[in-house]
Amino acid sequence: MDFNVKKIVKDAGAAISRVVQMTEEKLGTSEKTELDAHFENLWERAENTKNWTEKIVRDAEAVLIPNPGNRIEDFIYEKIDKKRPSRLSNLEYLGLDMIEAGNVYGPGTAYGSCLIKVGQWEQKLGQNERDFIGSAAMCFTQPMRKFLDTEIKTILKEKNLLEVKRLDLDACKNRVRKARSMLGQPAAERDLRIAQSEFDRQAEITKLLLEGIGSSHAAHLRCLQEFVETQARFYSQCTTIMTDLQRELAR
Missing domain, CATH: 1.20.5 (Single alpha-helices involved in coiled-coils or other helix-helix interfaces)
Structure with missing residues:
Protein backbone atom coordinates (compact mmCIF):
# COMPACT_ATOMS: atom_id res chain seq x y z
CA MET A 1 0.00 0.00 0.00
CA GLU A 31 13.61 26.43 -23.44
CA LYS A 32 12.30 23.47 -25.41
CA THR A 33 14.34 20.55 -26.73
CA GLU A 34 13.83 20.33 -30.48
CA LEU A 35 13.96 17.11 -32.47
CA ASP A 36 16.32 16.94 -35.45
CA ALA A 37 15.20 17.74 -38.99
CA HIS A 38 15.29 14.09 -40.08
CA PHE A 39 12.91 13.11 -37.30
CA GLU A 40 10.57 16.00 -38.10
CA ASN A 41 10.50 14.98 -41.77
CA LEU A 42 9.64 11.41 -40.80
CA TRP A 43 6.87 12.66 -38.51
CA GLU A 44 5.45 14.92 -41.24
CA ARG A 45 5.37 11.97 -43.65
CA ALA A 46 3.58 9.84 -41.04
CA GLU A 47 1.00 12.55 -40.41
CA ASN A 48 0.35 12.96 -44.13
CA THR A 49 0.05 9.20 -44.52
CA LYS A 50 -2.44 9.00 -41.66
CA ASN A 51 -4.60 11.89 -42.90
CA TRP A 52 -4.70 10.87 -46.56
CA THR A 53 -5.20 7.18 -45.81
CA GLU A 54 -8.21 8.06 -43.65
CA LYS A 55 -9.67 10.18 -46.46
CA ILE A 56 -9.04 7.57 -49.17
CA VAL A 57 -10.59 4.79 -47.06
CA ARG A 58 -13.67 6.92 -46.34
CA ASP A 59 -14.04 7.78 -50.03
CA ALA A 60 -13.56 4.17 -51.14
CA GLU A 61 -16.11 2.91 -48.62
CA ALA A 62 -18.59 5.57 -49.79
CA VAL A 63 -18.15 4.28 -53.37
CA LEU A 64 -18.50 0.63 -52.37
CA ILE A 65 -21.37 1.17 -49.90
CA PRO A 66 -23.20 4.40 -50.86
CA ASN A 67 -25.78 4.06 -48.07
CA PRO A 68 -24.27 5.76 -44.97
CA GLY A 69 -26.62 3.81 -42.70
CA ASN A 70 -25.24 0.54 -44.04
CA ARG A 71 -21.68 1.78 -43.57
CA ILE A 72 -22.37 2.63 -39.93
CA GLU A 73 -24.03 -0.75 -39.40
CA ASP A 74 -21.05 -2.57 -40.93
CA PHE A 75 -18.66 -0.56 -38.75
CA ILE A 76 -20.57 -1.54 -35.60
CA TYR A 77 -20.64 -5.22 -36.56
CA GLU A 78 -16.90 -5.06 -37.22
CA LYS A 79 -16.21 -3.52 -33.80
CA ILE A 80 -18.23 -6.16 -31.94
CA ASP A 81 -16.60 -8.88 -34.05
CA LYS A 82 -19.84 -10.08 -35.59
CA LYS A 83 -20.52 -11.17 -39.16
CA ARG A 84 -21.88 -8.40 -41.33
CA PRO A 85 -25.48 -8.84 -42.48
CA SER A 86 -25.94 -10.10 -46.02
CA ARG A 87 -27.84 -7.54 -48.07
CA LEU A 88 -29.17 -7.59 -51.60
CA SER A 89 -27.81 -4.80 -53.77
CA ASN A 90 -30.08 -2.13 -55.22
CA LEU A 91 -29.69 -3.74 -58.63
CA GLU A 92 -30.90 -7.05 -57.23
CA TYR A 93 -33.95 -5.38 -55.68
CA LEU A 94 -34.63 -3.73 -59.03
CA GLY A 95 -34.32 -7.09 -60.76
CA LEU A 96 -36.72 -8.77 -58.32
CA ASP A 97 -39.37 -6.09 -58.81
CA MET A 98 -39.02 -6.25 -62.60
CA ILE A 99 -39.49 -10.03 -62.54
CA GLU A 100 -42.50 -9.74 -60.25
CA ALA A 101 -44.04 -7.03 -62.44
CA GLY A 102 -43.38 -9.09 -65.56
CA ASN A 103 -45.20 -12.07 -64.05
CA VAL A 104 -48.13 -9.80 -63.09
CA TYR A 105 -48.37 -8.35 -66.61
CA GLY A 106 -47.99 -11.83 -68.04
CA PRO A 107 -44.88 -13.67 -69.28
CA GLY A 108 -46.68 -14.15 -72.58
CA THR A 109 -46.84 -10.39 -73.27
CA ALA A 110 -43.98 -8.57 -74.94
CA TYR A 111 -43.58 -6.11 -72.07
CA GLY A 112 -43.94 -8.73 -69.34
CA SER A 113 -41.49 -11.05 -71.03
CA CYS A 114 -38.96 -8.25 -71.46
CA LEU A 115 -39.32 -7.15 -67.82
CA ILE A 116 -38.58 -10.69 -66.64
CA LYS A 117 -35.57 -10.99 -68.91
CA VAL A 118 -34.12 -7.59 -67.92
CA GLY A 119 -34.83 -8.34 -64.26
CA GLN A 120 -32.81 -11.54 -64.46
CA TRP A 121 -29.87 -9.68 -65.93
CA GLU A 122 -30.16 -6.90 -63.36
CA GLN A 123 -29.86 -9.58 -60.70
CA LYS A 124 -26.69 -10.81 -62.39
CA LEU A 125 -25.33 -7.27 -62.33
CA GLY A 126 -26.25 -6.94 -58.67
CA GLN A 127 -24.51 -10.18 -57.72
CA ASN A 128 -21.47 -9.07 -59.67
CA GLU A 129 -21.53 -5.78 -57.79
CA ARG A 130 -21.71 -7.56 -54.43
CA ASP A 131 -18.76 -9.75 -55.39
CA PHE A 132 -16.80 -6.63 -56.34
CA ILE A 133 -17.61 -4.90 -53.04
CA GLY A 134 -16.41 -7.94 -51.08
CA SER A 135 -13.22 -8.29 -53.12
CA ALA A 136 -12.41 -4.57 -52.98
CA ALA A 137 -12.91 -4.51 -49.21
CA MET A 138 -10.65 -7.51 -48.74
CA CYS A 139 -7.79 -6.28 -50.92
CA PHE A 140 -7.99 -2.53 -50.31
CA THR A 141 -10.12 -0.93 -47.58
CA GLN A 142 -9.63 -3.60 -44.90
CA PRO A 143 -5.79 -3.60 -45.08
CA MET A 144 -5.84 0.22 -45.04
CA ARG A 145 -8.10 0.28 -41.98
CA LYS A 146 -5.92 -2.29 -40.25
CA PHE A 147 -2.89 -0.05 -40.88
CA LEU A 148 -4.71 2.89 -39.27
CA ASP A 149 -5.88 0.79 -36.32
CA THR A 150 -2.50 -0.81 -35.62
CA GLU A 151 0.61 0.88 -37.00
CA ILE A 152 -0.67 4.44 -36.88
CA LYS A 153 -2.13 4.04 -33.38
CA THR A 154 1.18 2.60 -32.18
CA ILE A 155 3.11 5.49 -33.72
CA LEU A 156 0.80 8.05 -32.12
CA LYS A 157 1.10 6.33 -28.75
CA GLU A 158 4.91 6.31 -28.89
CA LYS A 159 5.03 9.90 -30.17
CA ASN A 160 2.86 11.02 -27.25
CA LEU A 161 5.15 9.16 -24.86
CA LEU A 162 8.12 10.89 -26.49
CA GLU A 163 6.49 14.26 -25.80
CA VAL A 164 6.09 13.26 -22.13
CA LYS A 165 9.79 12.29 -21.98
CA ARG A 166 10.70 15.57 -23.66
CA LEU A 167 8.76 17.58 -21.07
CA ASP A 168 10.43 15.61 -18.27
CA LEU A 169 13.84 16.24 -19.81
CA ASP A 170 13.31 19.99 -20.18
CA ALA A 171 11.88 20.23 -16.65
CA CYS A 172 15.08 18.57 -15.39
CA LYS A 173 17.20 20.99 -17.41
CA ASN A 174 15.39 23.88 -15.77
CA ARG A 175 15.89 22.42 -12.31
CA VAL A 176 19.61 22.08 -12.96
CA ARG A 177 19.78 25.71 -14.07
CA LYS A 178 17.84 26.83 -11.01
CA ALA A 179 19.75 24.68 -8.50
CA ARG A 180 21.54 26.99 -6.05
CA SER A 181 23.35 24.82 -3.53
CA MET A 182 26.10 22.30 -4.09
CA LEU A 183 23.90 19.72 -2.35
CA GLY A 184 21.02 20.22 -4.76
CA GLN A 185 23.12 20.35 -7.91
CA PRO A 186 24.30 16.69 -8.01
CA ALA A 187 20.77 15.32 -7.48
CA ALA A 188 19.38 17.55 -10.23
CA GLU A 189 22.15 16.53 -12.61
CA ARG A 190 21.53 12.85 -11.86
CA ASP A 191 17.84 13.30 -12.68
CA LEU A 192 18.84 15.10 -15.85
CA ARG A 193 21.06 12.22 -17.00
CA ILE A 194 18.24 9.74 -16.41
CA ALA A 195 15.72 11.96 -18.21
CA GLN A 196 18.11 12.43 -21.15
CA SER A 197 18.66 8.68 -21.42
CA GLU A 198 14.91 7.95 -21.37
CA PHE A 199 14.24 10.67 -23.93
CA ASP A 200 16.96 9.41 -26.29
CA ARG A 201 15.67 5.85 -26.00
CA GLN A 202 12.07 6.89 -26.70
CA ALA A 203 13.17 9.08 -29.62
CA GLU A 204 14.96 6.09 -31.17
CA ILE A 205 11.90 3.83 -30.71
CA THR A 206 9.62 6.42 -32.29
CA LYS A 207 12.03 7.07 -35.16
CA LEU A 208 12.22 3.36 -36.01
CA LEU A 209 8.42 3.20 -36.16
CA LEU A 210 8.28 6.30 -38.34
CA GLU A 211 10.86 4.85 -40.72
CA GLY A 212 8.56 1.85 -41.13
CA ILE A 213 6.06 4.07 -42.96
CA GLY A 214 8.13 3.53 -46.11
CA SER A 215 7.39 -0.21 -45.97
CA SER A 216 3.72 0.60 -45.36
CA HIS A 217 3.67 2.71 -48.53
CA ALA A 218 5.02 -0.27 -50.47
CA ALA A 219 2.27 -2.47 -49.02
CA HIS A 220 -0.36 0.16 -49.84
CA LEU A 221 0.90 0.29 -53.41
CA ARG A 222 0.23 -3.44 -53.76
CA CYS A 223 -3.24 -2.95 -52.27
CA LEU A 224 -3.94 -0.18 -54.77
CA GLN A 225 -2.83 -2.31 -57.70
CA GLU A 226 -5.09 -5.16 -56.53
CA PHE A 227 -7.97 -2.72 -56.17
CA VAL A 228 -7.50 -1.56 -59.77
CA GLU A 229 -7.39 -5.19 -60.95
CA THR A 230 -10.61 -5.94 -59.06
CA GLN A 231 -12.31 -2.82 -60.40
CA ALA A 232 -11.25 -3.55 -63.98
CA ARG A 233 -12.55 -7.11 -63.69
CA PHE A 234 -15.85 -5.82 -62.30
CA TYR A 235 -16.46 -3.39 -65.15
CA SER A 236 -15.41 -5.96 -67.73
CA GLN A 237 -17.92 -8.44 -66.31
CA CYS A 238 -20.62 -5.75 -66.25
CA THR A 239 -19.95 -5.02 -69.91
CA THR A 240 -20.22 -8.72 -70.76
CA ILE A 241 -23.51 -9.05 -68.88
CA MET A 242 -25.05 -6.03 -70.60
CA THR A 243 -23.82 -7.13 -74.03
CA ASP A 244 -25.43 -10.52 -73.46
CA LEU A 245 -28.67 -8.81 -72.41
CA GLN A 246 -28.73 -6.64 -75.52
CA ARG A 247 -28.20 -9.76 -77.63
CA GLU A 248 -31.07 -11.53 -75.85
CA LEU A 249 -33.42 -8.58 -76.33
CA ALA A 250 -32.49 -8.28 -80.01
CA ARG A 251 -33.86 -11.78 -80.56
Whole structure:
Protein backbone atom coordinates (compact mmCIF):
# COMPACT_ATOMS: atom_id res chain seq x y z
CA MET A 1 0.00 0.00 0.00
CA ASP A 2 2.83 2.39 0.90
CA PHE A 3 4.47 1.68 -2.42
CA ASN A 4 1.26 2.47 -4.32
CA VAL A 5 0.75 5.72 -2.41
CA LYS A 6 4.31 6.78 -3.09
CA LYS A 7 3.88 5.95 -6.78
CA ILE A 8 0.65 7.94 -6.97
CA VAL A 9 2.32 10.94 -5.32
CA LYS A 10 5.33 10.62 -7.63
CA ASP A 11 3.15 10.37 -10.75
CA ALA A 12 1.08 13.37 -9.65
CA GLY A 13 4.26 15.38 -9.08
CA ALA A 14 5.55 14.42 -12.52
CA ALA A 15 2.22 15.43 -14.13
CA ILE A 16 2.30 18.82 -12.41
CA SER A 17 5.92 19.31 -13.47
CA ARG A 18 4.95 18.65 -17.12
CA VAL A 19 2.05 21.11 -16.96
CA VAL A 20 4.36 23.76 -15.51
CA GLN A 21 6.98 23.07 -18.18
CA MET A 22 4.39 23.26 -20.99
CA THR A 23 3.00 26.51 -19.59
CA GLU A 24 6.46 28.09 -19.33
CA GLU A 25 7.23 27.07 -22.92
CA LYS A 26 4.05 28.73 -24.14
CA LEU A 27 4.93 31.85 -22.20
CA GLY A 28 8.43 31.80 -23.66
CA THR A 29 10.11 31.57 -20.25
CA SER A 30 11.52 28.09 -20.73
CA GLU A 31 13.61 26.43 -23.44
CA LYS A 32 12.30 23.47 -25.41
CA THR A 33 14.34 20.55 -26.73
CA GLU A 34 13.83 20.33 -30.48
CA LEU A 35 13.96 17.11 -32.47
CA ASP A 36 16.32 16.94 -35.45
CA ALA A 37 15.20 17.74 -38.99
CA HIS A 38 15.29 14.09 -40.08
CA PHE A 39 12.91 13.11 -37.30
CA GLU A 40 10.57 16.00 -38.10
CA ASN A 41 10.50 14.98 -41.77
CA LEU A 42 9.64 11.41 -40.80
CA TRP A 43 6.87 12.66 -38.51
CA GLU A 44 5.45 14.92 -41.24
CA ARG A 45 5.37 11.97 -43.65
CA ALA A 46 3.58 9.84 -41.04
CA GLU A 47 1.00 12.55 -40.41
CA ASN A 48 0.35 12.96 -44.13
CA THR A 49 0.05 9.20 -44.52
CA LYS A 50 -2.44 9.00 -41.66
CA ASN A 51 -4.60 11.89 -42.90
CA TRP A 52 -4.70 10.87 -46.56
CA THR A 53 -5.20 7.18 -45.81
CA GLU A 54 -8.21 8.06 -43.65
CA LYS A 55 -9.67 10.18 -46.46
CA ILE A 56 -9.04 7.57 -49.17
CA VAL A 57 -10.59 4.79 -47.06
CA ARG A 58 -13.67 6.92 -46.34
CA ASP A 59 -14.04 7.78 -50.03
CA ALA A 60 -13.56 4.17 -51.14
CA GLU A 61 -16.11 2.91 -48.62
CA ALA A 62 -18.59 5.57 -49.79
CA VAL A 63 -18.15 4.28 -53.37
CA LEU A 64 -18.50 0.63 -52.37
CA ILE A 65 -21.37 1.17 -49.90
CA PRO A 66 -23.20 4.40 -50.86
CA ASN A 67 -25.78 4.06 -48.07
CA PRO A 68 -24.27 5.76 -44.97
CA GLY A 69 -26.62 3.81 -42.70
CA ASN A 70 -25.24 0.54 -44.04
CA ARG A 71 -21.68 1.78 -43.57
CA ILE A 72 -22.37 2.63 -39.93
CA GLU A 73 -24.03 -0.75 -39.40
CA ASP A 74 -21.05 -2.57 -40.93
CA PHE A 75 -18.66 -0.56 -38.75
CA ILE A 76 -20.57 -1.54 -35.60
CA TYR A 77 -20.64 -5.22 -36.56
CA GLU A 78 -16.90 -5.06 -37.22
CA LYS A 79 -16.21 -3.52 -33.80
CA ILE A 80 -18.23 -6.16 -31.94
CA ASP A 81 -16.60 -8.88 -34.05
CA LYS A 82 -19.84 -10.08 -35.59
CA LYS A 83 -20.52 -11.17 -39.16
CA ARG A 84 -21.88 -8.40 -41.33
CA PRO A 85 -25.48 -8.84 -42.48
CA SER A 86 -25.94 -10.10 -46.02
CA ARG A 87 -27.84 -7.54 -48.07
CA LEU A 88 -29.17 -7.59 -51.60
CA SER A 89 -27.81 -4.80 -53.77
CA ASN A 90 -30.08 -2.13 -55.22
CA LEU A 91 -29.69 -3.74 -58.63
CA GLU A 92 -30.90 -7.05 -57.23
CA TYR A 93 -33.95 -5.38 -55.68
CA LEU A 94 -34.63 -3.73 -59.03
CA GLY A 95 -34.32 -7.09 -60.76
CA LEU A 96 -36.72 -8.77 -58.32
CA ASP A 97 -39.37 -6.09 -58.81
CA MET A 98 -39.02 -6.25 -62.60
CA ILE A 99 -39.49 -10.03 -62.54
CA GLU A 100 -42.50 -9.74 -60.25
CA ALA A 101 -44.04 -7.03 -62.44
CA GLY A 102 -43.38 -9.09 -65.56
CA ASN A 103 -45.20 -12.07 -64.05
CA VAL A 104 -48.13 -9.80 -63.09
CA TYR A 105 -48.37 -8.35 -66.61
CA GLY A 106 -47.99 -11.83 -68.04
CA PRO A 107 -44.88 -13.67 -69.28
CA GLY A 108 -46.68 -14.15 -72.58
CA THR A 109 -46.84 -10.39 -73.27
CA ALA A 110 -43.98 -8.57 -74.94
CA TYR A 111 -43.58 -6.11 -72.07
CA GLY A 112 -43.94 -8.73 -69.34
CA SER A 113 -41.49 -11.05 -71.03
CA CYS A 114 -38.96 -8.25 -71.46
CA LEU A 115 -39.32 -7.15 -67.82
CA ILE A 116 -38.58 -10.69 -66.64
CA LYS A 117 -35.57 -10.99 -68.91
CA VAL A 118 -34.12 -7.59 -67.92
CA GLY A 119 -34.83 -8.34 -64.26
CA GLN A 120 -32.81 -11.54 -64.46
CA TRP A 121 -29.87 -9.68 -65.93
CA GLU A 122 -30.16 -6.90 -63.36
CA GLN A 123 -29.86 -9.58 -60.70
CA LYS A 124 -26.69 -10.81 -62.39
CA LEU A 125 -25.33 -7.27 -62.33
CA GLY A 126 -26.25 -6.94 -58.67
CA GLN A 127 -24.51 -10.18 -57.72
CA ASN A 128 -21.47 -9.07 -59.67
CA GLU A 129 -21.53 -5.78 -57.79
CA ARG A 130 -21.71 -7.56 -54.43
CA ASP A 131 -18.76 -9.75 -55.39
CA PHE A 132 -16.80 -6.63 -56.34
CA ILE A 133 -17.61 -4.90 -53.04
CA GLY A 134 -16.41 -7.94 -51.08
CA SER A 135 -13.22 -8.29 -53.12
CA ALA A 136 -12.41 -4.57 -52.98
CA ALA A 137 -12.91 -4.51 -49.21
CA MET A 138 -10.65 -7.51 -48.74
CA CYS A 139 -7.79 -6.28 -50.92
CA PHE A 140 -7.99 -2.53 -50.31
CA THR A 141 -10.12 -0.93 -47.58
CA GLN A 142 -9.63 -3.60 -44.90
CA PRO A 143 -5.79 -3.60 -45.08
CA MET A 144 -5.84 0.22 -45.04
CA ARG A 145 -8.10 0.28 -41.98
CA LYS A 146 -5.92 -2.29 -40.25
CA PHE A 147 -2.89 -0.05 -40.88
CA LEU A 148 -4.71 2.89 -39.27
CA ASP A 149 -5.88 0.79 -36.32
CA THR A 150 -2.50 -0.81 -35.62
CA GLU A 151 0.61 0.88 -37.00
CA ILE A 152 -0.67 4.44 -36.88
CA LYS A 153 -2.13 4.04 -33.38
CA THR A 154 1.18 2.60 -32.18
CA ILE A 155 3.11 5.49 -33.72
CA LEU A 156 0.80 8.05 -32.12
CA LYS A 157 1.10 6.33 -28.75
CA GLU A 158 4.91 6.31 -28.89
CA LYS A 159 5.03 9.90 -30.17
CA ASN A 160 2.86 11.02 -27.25
CA LEU A 161 5.15 9.16 -24.86
CA LEU A 162 8.12 10.89 -26.49
CA GLU A 163 6.49 14.26 -25.80
CA VAL A 164 6.09 13.26 -22.13
CA LYS A 165 9.79 12.29 -21.98
CA ARG A 166 10.70 15.57 -23.66
CA LEU A 167 8.76 17.58 -21.07
CA ASP A 168 10.43 15.61 -18.27
CA LEU A 169 13.84 16.24 -19.81
CA ASP A 170 13.31 19.99 -20.18
CA ALA A 171 11.88 20.23 -16.65
CA CYS A 172 15.08 18.57 -15.39
CA LYS A 173 17.20 20.99 -17.41
CA ASN A 174 15.39 23.88 -15.77
CA ARG A 175 15.89 22.42 -12.31
CA VAL A 176 19.61 22.08 -12.96
CA ARG A 177 19.78 25.71 -14.07
CA LYS A 178 17.84 26.83 -11.01
CA ALA A 179 19.75 24.68 -8.50
CA ARG A 180 21.54 26.99 -6.05
CA SER A 181 23.35 24.82 -3.53
CA MET A 182 26.10 22.30 -4.09
CA LEU A 183 23.90 19.72 -2.35
CA GLY A 184 21.02 20.22 -4.76
CA GLN A 185 23.12 20.35 -7.91
CA PRO A 186 24.30 16.69 -8.01
CA ALA A 187 20.77 15.32 -7.48
CA ALA A 188 19.38 17.55 -10.23
CA GLU A 189 22.15 16.53 -12.61
CA ARG A 190 21.53 12.85 -11.86
CA ASP A 191 17.84 13.30 -12.68
CA LEU A 192 18.84 15.10 -15.85
CA ARG A 193 21.06 12.22 -17.00
CA ILE A 194 18.24 9.74 -16.41
CA ALA A 195 15.72 11.96 -18.21
CA GLN A 196 18.11 12.43 -21.15
CA SER A 197 18.66 8.68 -21.42
CA GLU A 198 14.91 7.95 -21.37
CA PHE A 199 14.24 10.67 -23.93
CA ASP A 200 16.96 9.41 -26.29
CA ARG A 201 15.67 5.85 -26.00
CA GLN A 202 12.07 6.89 -26.70
CA ALA A 203 13.17 9.08 -29.62
CA GLU A 204 14.96 6.09 -31.17
CA ILE A 205 11.90 3.83 -30.71
CA THR A 206 9.62 6.42 -32.29
CA LYS A 207 12.03 7.07 -35.16
CA LEU A 208 12.22 3.36 -36.01
CA LEU A 209 8.42 3.20 -36.16
CA LEU A 210 8.28 6.30 -38.34
CA GLU A 211 10.86 4.85 -40.72
CA GLY A 212 8.56 1.85 -41.13
CA ILE A 213 6.06 4.07 -42.96
CA GLY A 214 8.13 3.53 -46.11
CA SER A 215 7.39 -0.21 -45.97
CA SER A 216 3.72 0.60 -45.36
CA HIS A 217 3.67 2.71 -48.53
CA ALA A 218 5.02 -0.27 -50.47
CA ALA A 219 2.27 -2.47 -49.02
CA HIS A 220 -0.36 0.16 -49.84
CA LEU A 221 0.90 0.29 -53.41
CA ARG A 222 0.23 -3.44 -53.76
CA CYS A 223 -3.24 -2.95 -52.27
CA LEU A 224 -3.94 -0.18 -54.77
CA GLN A 225 -2.83 -2.31 -57.70
CA GLU A 226 -5.09 -5.16 -56.53
CA PHE A 227 -7.97 -2.72 -56.17
CA VAL A 228 -7.50 -1.56 -59.77
CA GLU A 229 -7.39 -5.19 -60.95
CA THR A 230 -10.61 -5.94 -59.06
CA GLN A 231 -12.31 -2.82 -60.40
CA ALA A 232 -11.25 -3.55 -63.98
CA ARG A 233 -12.55 -7.11 -63.69
CA PHE A 234 -15.85 -5.82 -62.30
CA TYR A 235 -16.46 -3.39 -65.15
CA SER A 236 -15.41 -5.96 -67.73
CA GLN A 237 -17.92 -8.44 -66.31
CA CYS A 238 -20.62 -5.75 -66.25
CA THR A 239 -19.95 -5.02 -69.91
CA THR A 240 -20.22 -8.72 -70.76
CA ILE A 241 -23.51 -9.05 -68.88
CA MET A 242 -25.05 -6.03 -70.60
CA THR A 243 -23.82 -7.13 -74.03
CA ASP A 244 -25.43 -10.52 -73.46
CA LEU A 245 -28.67 -8.81 -72.41
CA GLN A 246 -28.73 -6.64 -75.52
CA ARG A 247 -28.20 -9.76 -77.63
CA GLU A 248 -31.07 -11.53 -75.85
CA LEU A 249 -33.42 -8.58 -76.33
CA ALA A 250 -32.49 -8.28 -80.01
CA ARG A 251 -33.86 -11.78 -80.56
